Amino acid sequence: MKKRVKKIVGWSLFTLLVMAVSSIFVADHLLPPASGVPSHVLPLADDATALDRELVPLLARHDGKTGAIMLPDGVDAYAARAISARQAGRSLDLQYYIWHDDLTGRMLAHEAWMAAERGVRVRILLDDMGIGKMDDTLLAMDSHANIELRVYNPFRNRTGVMRLLEMVQRAWGVNHRMHNKAWIADGRVAVVGGRNIGVEYFSAAEEFNFHDLDMVLFGPAVADANAIFDDFWNSEAAVPIEALNRKSKSTIRAVLAQIQEESRSDEAQRYLEAMELSPSVRGYFSQGLTPIWSEHIRILSDPPIKWRGDDREDWLVERLVGDIVDAERSALLISPYFVPGVQGTSGLVHLAQRGVHVAVVTNSLAANDVVAVHGGYVRYRTTLLEGGVHLFEARSRAEAKAASSLFGSSGASLHTKAILVDGRRGFVGSFNLDPRSANLNTEMGVLFDDPALGAALFEEYRHLTAPGMSYWVYLNSDGDTRWLDRTEDPPAPLKLEPDSTRLQRVSANVVRWLPVESQL
Structure with missing residues (x-):
């Protein structure tokens, strides 16, 4: 009986392994065919609509x-x-x-x-x-x-x-x-x-x-x-x-x-x-809106079949990383899912050490709707703080008006994905600063080089880093991570991940040590 069970388990595992390995070589051939008739954007007109x-x-x-x-x-x-x-x-x-x-x-x-x-x-x-x-x-x-x-x-x-x-x-x-x-x-x-x-x-x-x-x-x-x-x-x-x-x-x-x-x-x-x-x-x-007009706005995207190409020149991540590393005064990053990796962490610390003000707004553990991603971020948090990078973590129960719902919600989670470099070069879109956005998913967004748009995005950054919206994360004199609740008078340092449960903290710490970062 034991031999039979071992045989069944063995063949099952072998079958799954063969299927998983074969997927690398035949995945494209298993995709249902794109049978739709090609079509394109309709021609514009001056007064048709x-x-x-x-x-x-x-x-x-x-x-x-x-x-x-x-x-x-x-x-x-x-x-x-x-x-x-x-x-x-x-x-x-x-x-x-x-x-x-x-x-x-x-x-x-x-x-x-x-x-x-x-x-x-x-x-x-x-x-x-x-x-x-x-x-x-x-x-x-x-x-x-x-x-x-x-x-x-x-x-x-x-x-x-x-x-x-x-x-x-x-x-x-x-x-x-x-x-x-x-x-x-x-x-x-x-x-x-x-x-x-x-x-x-x-x-x-x-x-x-x-x-x-x-x-x-x-x-x-x-x-x-x-x-x-x-x-x-x-x-x-x-x-x-x-x-x-x-x-x-x-x-x-x-x-x-x-x-x-x-x-x-x-x-x-x-x-x-x-x-x-x-x-x-x-x-x-009432025709009272005042848009910002600029010649320096572009919309960019990864290619539709991103995973097949080895040439990363037209990948969105290359353009965004290039803008960040060229920062001279400031690099403000807003990313709900933030897993910078070894290379990204090193790059941000290097920027901070050469005098660039580097700040990141991301989700706290309690605000993050994907606990596994927070585990990937925690792996680099201490190194970032030691290197001079400023960190803010969004509160799960934001006090600001923007967190409220028409139907009574009080919970909140950060989902904004934006970058502002030197107060004028910016990005707003779908790109998270994590391996999944960089290498697996196709992403899209608006890039601009304009001081007025930069000022508008900076106001959103200020809103998200306000005391009622986020905790300031820092290391105390003993090198321990602390969260400063700036809504208290005087501001109160917190020893544990704010508003989180024990299960959330354990889950994040488990993921921290698992070899799954490329999927986060």
Whole structure:
């Protein structure tokens, strides 16, 4: 009996090993074929749509410049997407890592559906890892003649044990995800930044909400977003949802009815009323918003099939690291998931030792929604502090107004991903300062070289490092890590990771010693 059990276990382990090793060599061949018909951004016009008529005269007064507005507020970020969808008359191109099947997810799906009803062409590209069990909803959306939905690097098997087996067989390939985030209306307006689609990104979650940051852009730089979307949409990693799954017409009708019903629900109306009361929204409709105009704004992205190329020149990480190491006065880094690695830690310490003010804002253990990542960060925390790098860790129960929710949440987690160098060179996007963003996921964001935009981003940095938003982390005279709670009078040093549980601390410490950093 024992021999039989050993034999079964042995063959099982051997089979899993063969499947895992083979995935390195055959993963690309196991990807479902990209059977979608190629398509591209539609030509712009001067006065064909409401957005054309609104923006063409404005852009003419700022020839060659792109207008930019920072969106740190969750309700304003939702409004930028919803209003641009309502104003669109030509196209909506939407690209996201996560689209939740929740209140705001279904409300924005309804906005896209209503645009399609007006004749707008809608293309939606979603990462397969970030859509959960949403095939019913996605197929319902795809059923509209003017909506096409594709899935990035998808599983052939949509549910159950076969999906798990496919994950093992394609372990190498499925580890690479599309982390890009972009909402593009009529090829003229682009919302790019750190937010996915879901209640926690738009200040509408009950348990906790993310502090996040987007930029809304209009002008020449939007052409970059259009080109990036087309590259991903037409890549071999983008597969039509209809080629992966089928649903009955009755199921599709039921899903569409649910989306319609939720858009009229009391909860939805309450959220929309808050949106209409937003000073930024009122400013938009009264033409009172004051964007920052600049010639030095670009939108960049990793290539769609990032994992296949050995040439890293066009990888986003190379551009961002280059900007950071060239810092002369200051390098301010905001990253919810911060795992700098040996090389990154050495680089930041070197900057600090040559007189550059280096500061990092990241999540505290209690605020981090991925405890394993915090374990990877802790490995380098003492070295960074000893080397003169300033560290701030976001509070899980931020006292600032931005942490509150329309539906009663008090918990908070940092999700902003931004870099500011020397007060004028900056980045806002999807890129975390960790190995996964650097080497595994595709990432996207806005790069700029402009003192006014730098000042706007610096205000967000000041907000996040305020006493009610974060702890200042330091080493005491004995070399022990301490967290300074600056909301107390006098400020109170804390000996343990603030607001964390024993289980969280143990879990983070276990991960700290595991050889999993490349996956964090």
